[in-house]
Amino acid sequence: MIVALTNDDGIQAPGLRAMYKALLDAGHEVHVVAPVTEQSAVGHAVTISLPLRVKEFHENGFRGRGVYGTPTDCVKLGLSCLLDKKPDVVVSGINAGANVGPDILYSGTVSAATEAAHMGYPALAVSYDSFRPADLSGQAAHAAGLLATLDWQALPARCVVNLNYPALPMAEVKGVRACPQTRAVWKDWYDHRTDPRGGSYWWLNGVIPPETVAPGTDRALLTEGWITLTPLRFDFTD
Numbered sequence: 001m002i003v004a005l006t007n008d009d010g011i012q013a014p015g016l017r018a019m020y021k022a023l024l025d026a027g028h029e030v031h032v033v034a035p036v037t038e039q040s041a042v043g044h045a046v047t048i049s050l051p052l053r054v055k056e057f058h059e060n061g062f063r064g065r066g067v068y069g070t071p072t073d074c075v076k077l078g079l080s081c082l083l084d085k086k087p088d089v090v091v092s093g094i095n096a097g098a099n100v101g102p103d104i105l106y107s108g109t110v111s112a113a114t115e116a117a118h119m120g121y122p123a124l125a126v127s128y129d130s131f132r133p134a135d136l137s138g139q140a141a142h143a144a145g146l147l148a149t150l151d152w153q154a155l156p157a158r159c160v161v162n163l164n165y166p167a168l169p170m171a172e173v174k175g176v177r178a179c180p181q182t183r184a185v186w187k188d189w190y191d192h193r194t195d196p197r198g199g200s201y202w203w204l205n206g207v208i209p210p211e212t213v214a215p216g217t218d219r220a221l222l223t224e225g226w227i228t229l230t231p232l233r234f235d236f237t238d
Contacts, residue, residue: 001148002029004087004116006074007095008039008108011057011066015094015128015136020062022140023091026148031087032057032064033078035071035108040097044111045070052077071112079119089147090116093126094136098164100127100218101182101208104232113160114234122152123160129222130167138170142227146176160232164218166225176227182217184208 003023007016011034023030036055047069054077055066065082067074075090095109104110113123126143128136143163150161162181166173188206195201213219218228 018136018140022144026144036066071108095127098129182219184212
């Protein structure tokens with residue numbers, strides 16, 4: 001398969017590099033278009049008032065294009081202008097931090113996959129339930145293998161497959177569960193702090209209260225040690 005690979009953690013992030021190697025090892029042709037800088041939680045932001053610039057990355061067996069923009073910029077620009085070949089699928093990740101429940105509204109990782117789906121491409125978002133992953137080679141190899149087994153033709157139009165891995169070694173993972181997204185939401189607060197010069201600043205913090213998470217949903221199953229697979233669609237009509 002021809003795979004377009006992106007993320008929101010930046011083109012040098014360990015998760016993207018692990019996914020790149022795993023896809024190559026699985027025999028796929030991989031083309032990377034990802035943000036040059038960290039773009040976590042930018043959602044579906046699109047750059048409309050500034051030009052987009054591209055930087056080539058060739059290092060340690062890795063090749064890719066970095067875009068000075070958002071994850072959605074990378075997908076729009078990559079699929080319309082930068083890639084010489086039309087990919088069979090677009091993969092976004094592996095993200096540092098889960099994207100379950102309300103996270104999908106904030107996530108640049110999921111938004112990149114969503115943009116690809118809206119442009120008519122099969123799309124997979126991949127995340128890991130820790131902000132400090134050490135080695136994602138096992139998760140990347142599993143995701144690369146799963147990519148080839150999914151029946152993409154059977155999925156409805158504009159569907160995003162949202163895949164999340166628990167913060168466990170792959171040998172300890174219970175398996176894969178298809179499941180709905182949780183409806184629980186974040187309980188946020190801001191920590192008020194003082195910088196060395198006496199100025200105030202605020203740092204966002206928060207949790208999804210465990211008692212609000214319904215059993216069998218993505219957040220609950222991920223905490224229990226399952227890989228969660230949730231098909232997403234973006235029709236917000238009530």
